[in-house]
Amino acid sequence: MVTVQLENIKKSFTEPVLKGLNLSVKSEEFMSLLGPSGCGKTTTLNIICGFLKPDEGNVYVNDVVVNNLAPHKRDIGLVFQNYALFPHMTVKGNLAFGLKLRKVNKKEIEKMVQEAMELIKLEGKEDRYPRELSGGQQQRVALARALIVKPQVLLLDEPLSNLDAKLRREMRIELRRIHKEVATTTIYVTHDQVEALSLSDRVAIMHNGEIEQIGSPTEIYQRPKTDFIADFMGEQNIISGKVASVAEKETVVSVGDLLIHIPDSSLEKGKEVHLAFRKENVRVNKKKLSNVNVFKAQVIYHAFVGKYVQYLLSLDNIRILADVQVDFATQIYKEGDHVFVELRSEDFWVLQ
Amino acid sequence: MKIKLDLLKWYSLIRFVVTLLPLIIIFLSAFSEASFLSFPPKGFSLKWFVVALTDKSILRSIQTSLLLAAVASMLSLLIGTLASYALVRYRFPGRNIIDSFITAPLTLPMVGLGLGLLFFFSSFLGGLSFINLVFGHVIITLPYVVRNISISLAAVDKSLEQSAMILGAGPITTFYKVTLPLIKPGLISGTLMAFIASFNNTTISLFVASPENLTFPVKIFYFIEFFPDPRMFAISSFVIIASLAIMLALDRIFGLYKIALR
Amino acid sequence: MKKLGPFRLSNSAKIIVLLLLAVLVYALFFLGPLLWMFYNSFFRWDPLRLVDRSVVTMENYLKVFTHPLYQTGVINSFIVSTAATLLSLVFNFPVAYYMTKLKSQARAITTMIILTPMMTLSLVTSYAWLTLLTPGGLVNQFLMSIGIISEPIIFWGTRIGVILVLVYSFSPHMTLVLNASLENIDPNYIKAAQILGANRFQTFYKVILPMSVPGIVAGSILTFTMCISSFLSPYVMGGRVVKLMAVQVFDFISVQLNFPLGSAMAIVLLSVVLLMVYVIRSLAEKKFRGGT
Numbered sequence: 003m004v005t006v007q008l009e010n011i012k013k014s015f016t017e018p019v020l021k022g023l024n025l026s027v028k029s030e031e032f033m034s035l036l037g038p039s040g041c042g043k044t045t046t047l048n049i050i051c052g053f054l055k056p057d058e059g060n061v062y063v064n065d066v067v068v069n070n071l072a073p074h075k076r077d078i079g080l081v082f083q084n085y086a087l088f089p090h091m092t093v094k095g096n097l098a099f100g101l102k103l104r105k106v107n108k109k110e111i112e113k114m115v116q117e118a119m120e121l122i123k124l125e126g127k128e129d130r131y132p133r134e135l136s137g138g139q140q141q142r143v144a145l146a147r148a149l150i151v152k153p154q155v156l157l158l159d160e161p162l163s164n165l166d167a168k169l170r171r172e173m174r175i176e177l178r179r180i181h182k183e184v185a186t187t188t189i190y191v192t193h194d195q196v197e198a199l200s201l202s203d204r205v206a207i208m209h210n211g212e213i214e215q216i217g218s219p220t221e222i223y224q225r226p227k228t229d230f231i232a233d234f235m236g237e238q239n240i241i242s243g244k245v246a247s248v249a250e251k252e253t254v255v256s257v258g259d260l261l262i263h264i265p266d267s268s269l270e271k272g273k274e275v276h277l278a279f280r281k282e283n284v285r286v287n288k289k290k291l292s293n294v295n296v297f298k299a300q301v302i303y304h305a306f307v308g309k310y311v312q313y314l315l316s317l318d319n320i321r322i323l324a325d326v327q328v329d330f331a332t333q334i335y336k337e338g339d340h341v342f343v344e345l346r347s348e349d350f351w352v353l354q
Numbered sequence: 355m356k357i358k359l360d361l362l363k364w365y366s367l368i369r370f371v372v373t374l375l376p377l378i379i380i381f382l383s384a385f386s387e388a389s390f391l392s393f394p395p396k397g398f399s400l401k402w403f404v405v406a407l408t409d410k411s412i413l414r415s416i417q418t419s420l421l422l423a424a425v426a427s428m429l430s431l432l433i434g435t436l437a438s439y440a441l442v443r444y445r446f447p448g449r450n451i452i453d454s455f456i457t458a459p460l461t462l463p464m465v466g467l468g469l470g471l472l473f474f475f476s477s478f479l480g481g482l483s484f485i486n487l488v489f490g491h492v493i494i495t496l497p498y499v500v501r502n503i504s505i506s507l508a509a510v511d512k513s514l515e516q517s518a519m520i521l522g523a524g525p526i527t528t529f530y531k532v533t534l535p536l537i538k539p540g541l542i543s544g545t546l547m548a549f550i551a552s553f554n555n556t557t558i559s560l561f562v563a564s565p566e567n568l569t570f571p572v573k574i575f576y577f578i579e580f581f582p583d584p585r586m587f588a589i590s591s592f593v594i595i596a597s598l599a600i601m602l603a604l605d606r607i608f609g610l611y612k613i614a615l616r
Numbered sequence: 617m618k619k620l621g622p623f624r625l626s627n628s629a630k631i632i633v634l635l636l637l638a639v640l641v642y643a644l645f646f647l648g649p650l651l652w653m654f655y656n657s658f659f660r661w662d663p664l665r666l667v668d669r670s671v672v673t674m675e676n677y678l679k680v681f682t683h684p685l686y687q688t689g690v691i692n693s694f695i696v697s698t699a700a701t702l703l704s705l706v707f708n709f710p711v712a713y714y715m716t717k718l719k720s721q722a723r724a725i726t727t728m729i730i731l732t733p734m735m736t737l738s739l740v741t742s743y744a745w746l747t748l749l750t751p752g753g754l755v756n757q758f759l760m761s762i763g764i765i766s767e768p769i770i771f772w773g774t775r776i777g778v779i780l781v782l783v784y785s786f787s788p789h790m791t792l793v794l795n796a797s798l799e800n801i802d803p804n805y806i807k808a809a810q811i812l813g814a815n816r817f818q819t820f821y822k823v824i825l826p827m828s829v830p831g832i833v834a835g836s837i838l839t840f841t842m843c844i845s846s847f848l849s850p851y852v853m854g855g856r857v858v859k860l861m862a863v864q865v866f867d868f869i870s871v872q873l874n875f876p877l878g879s880a881m882a883i884v885l886l887s888v889v890l891l892m893v894y895v896i897r898s899l900a901e902k903k904f905r906g907g908t
């Protein structure tokens with residue numbers, strides 16, 4: 003069942019921001035909307051909430067078109083980056099705000115506030131004002147305030163970006179737990195791929211005012227469909243070549259003098275292709291251990307980054323990055339060393 | 355080095371005394387026995403206080419001024435709150451022009467405005483009525499209200515209003531439950547400043563207050579023109595003390611320094 | 617299932633509703649009177665009908681600039697306002713500087729003292745000054761007793777008297793603007809200068825004074841416009857003896873009822889002030905754009 007659906011949404015300010023965006027979020031799903039700053043994520047949320055009207059297209063909530071419904075009638079939960087807790091109300095006042103508007107009786111409100119306080123583990127702090135809480139606590143109150151009215155869908159706009167790294171990690175776990183408990187359909191906006199990947203059931207990548215790819219975190223991470231996504235999901239190696247031969251189970255791509263074997267067989271011979279592979283999949287050895295996908299290389303630069311060594315390597319005229327896990331027994335190569343680079347054929351994928 | 359700072363301190367202290375000097379004169383002269391104004395005062399008596407407080411025309415003028423200031427500042431509060439909301443929360447063509455128009459009456463010479471209003475009322479809008487006088491004042495009190503409320507409103511993040519709406523509050527409930535409580539300091543300081551500006555305004559009233567609506571400052575103006583005696587200082591003492599009390603209240607609530615620059 | 621609400625008010629409709637009252641009030645009670653005055657300043661005065669609108673003429677404006685009486689008014693206004701502005705700057709700069717050194721409690725009290733001329737009826741305070749400044753008054757007695765002068769200085773009906781009350785009346789404005797700009801100087805500049813070996817005197821002349829120039833300019837233009845617009849304190853101190861534009865505008869209705877000429881005079885006065893305000897704005901914008 004689909005809870006939120008965006009159909010061909012277009013929106014321009016001075017220039018087009020959303021250019022025909024389509025997205026459907028299944029019920030009880032945790033969906034992340036991931037994209038670089040300024041790509042229109044907040045605009046999308048504002049359209050779902052009704053703070054902005056789309057120039058074209060429809061917004062459905064539970065299969066009802068809500069385009070002309072005022073925000074206060076849409077039954078949506080929203081958490082802002084700055085939390086937006088009402089400073090003139092206590093925690094309890096904030097939590098009760100939406101309930102009072104829904105004419106819930108006093109006793110019921112009291113009970114629901116207590117439950118919410120337990121959910122966010124802030125029991126006993128009901129009478130504090132927001133300024134008397136830490137950033138992480140305010141964050142949780144904002145979440146509880148949005149959830150307490152049992153909205154049909156919960157929207158979060160970069161909710162963790164004001165927190166420090168440690169708190170952010172903790173809140174990610176909290177968010178996951180709370181989502182498991184309440185099972186509210188959630189759209190989570192972020193420009194941090196780690197957040198998106200670690201929290202979501204599915205991730206939608208936004209680029210150029212459209213959804214460029216949508217899929218499970220593993221799919222997005224392992225097999226980004228485009229250059230842009232591959233680049234956005236972290237530093238990857240991308241090389242271009244020509245399809246040299248196509249066989250049943252194996253395609254060979256020639257990149258300069260190098261011949262790369264990949265499993266994809268949907269390509270045509272002679273076609274220009276971009277191949278991508280992740281830098282942590284590159285293995286670096288002193289000796290040549292196999293015959294397929296092993297290339298001679300030279301170390302241009304190396305840097306020791308905690309648990310791994312980052313190499314910049316030159317294969318013929320191509321430069322690639324490799325992250326190699328090290329322990330005390332691993333040999334570390336220096337600038338100028340000659341090495342062999344080895345990749346499995348399934349580590350490559352073809353970008354569109 | 356120390357001496358230089360001391361010099362600065364002593365100069366400033368003298369400067370503060372000079373600032374307060376007229377007020378001291380006003381208070382002391384009010385106790386004079388003589389029937390003309392002089393300083394130092396001759397003798398000591400309370401007779402001018404009695405004269406002032408039993409002078410019906412003075413009391414009536416104070417009453418008029420209080421009513422005028424109350425109506426003008428309340429109207430400004432209503433009109434100014436609406437206008438500030440549009441000016442702060444929306445971007446639209448002509449916004450800057452309206453914005454600078456609203457503060458213009460405070461920067462332009464009051465005699466010019468006064469003459470214009472008098473001339474205008476003698477041809478349109480039915481002459482020098484009380485209601486016209488009120489609107490003549492609204493023009494000079496509205497800027498204080500709009501400035502104060504705009505500053506408060508700009509400090510209220512839009513996301514607070516949006517949060518209220520998405521939690522189920524309609525536009526009016528949102529304004530009432532969230533925006534209004536948060537801009538209350540601006541509303542109070544703006545309205546008090548408007549009240550004082552209207553109560554103290556002499557020039558506009560001098561032009562457009564008819565004899566039935568003589569305000570307190572205009573009354574004082576005629577005293578000075580025709581028979582300056584210590585009664586004027588006696589009654590002014592009360593008014594000054596009331597103004598200082600309002601100032602003190604403003605300072606207590608918001609810090610005078612911050613709002614003085616608005 | 618939820619009901620679909622009616623179509624919402626568009627943003628432009630909301631803006632119009634919110635601004636309607638303000639625009640109406642300003643159109644009727646601000647713009648209307650000013651335009652009416654402007655329009656009528658091009659006609660002749662008529663003793664019976666007040667304004668004779670049969671001929672369009674520039675003679676009112678010519679009169680303001682060429683008739684000796686009004687010429688004196690224009691010239692006096694500029695002299696008196698300039699002098700008052702400069703004196704106000706000199707008298708108040710040290711106070712504004714001193715206030716930056718105060719802690720919050722003392723700052724609140726001094727601010728309140730500084731503001732008193734703004735919060736009290738300027739008519740009454742000006743009159744109080746007048747009683748002090750009579751030939752036999754306290755000020756003259758004091759000056760003569762310490763031997764600075766041998767003859768009492770005449771303040772009533774002289775430009776000096778008018779200048780003094782103007783300085784008094786508009787000191788709050790000058791002090792506050794100066795104080796705000798001095799307050800904005802990053803203390804690190806001062807520390808840097810001192811580390812580089814400047815003494816307090818040098819720090820003041822090389823760092824504080826130059827950095828407060830924007831405040832000095834803004835405060836001076838503000839004070840100038842307040843002075844040239846002012847009518848009450850100059851009237852109390854100078855009567856009709858010191859001829860000033862603002863006082864003459866009042867005279868046209870209290871004595872002569874010559875609306876067209878009064879309007880022309882008022883329009884000239886308004887234009888001067890508008891020009892000044894425009895200068896302030898563009899200076900402020902330049903500063904904003906320049907970034908320093």
Ligand SMILES: Nc1ncnc2c1ncn2[C@@H]1O[C@H](COP(=O)(O)OP(=O)(O)OP(=O)(O)O)[C@@H](O)[C@H]1O
Nearest residue numbers: 015016019037038039040041042043044045046193
């Ligand atoms: N009210 C507006 N008027 C004009 N342009 C706007 C407005 N709101 C957003 N934009 C523009 O639309 C684009 C998308 O903005 P949006 O806030 O949706 O980005 P975002 O993806 O949320 O970015 P971030 O990650 O930085 O929050 C930006 O280029 C922005 O400048």
Ligand SMILES: [Mg+2]
Nearest residue numbers: 043044045159
């Ligand atoms: Mg955003």
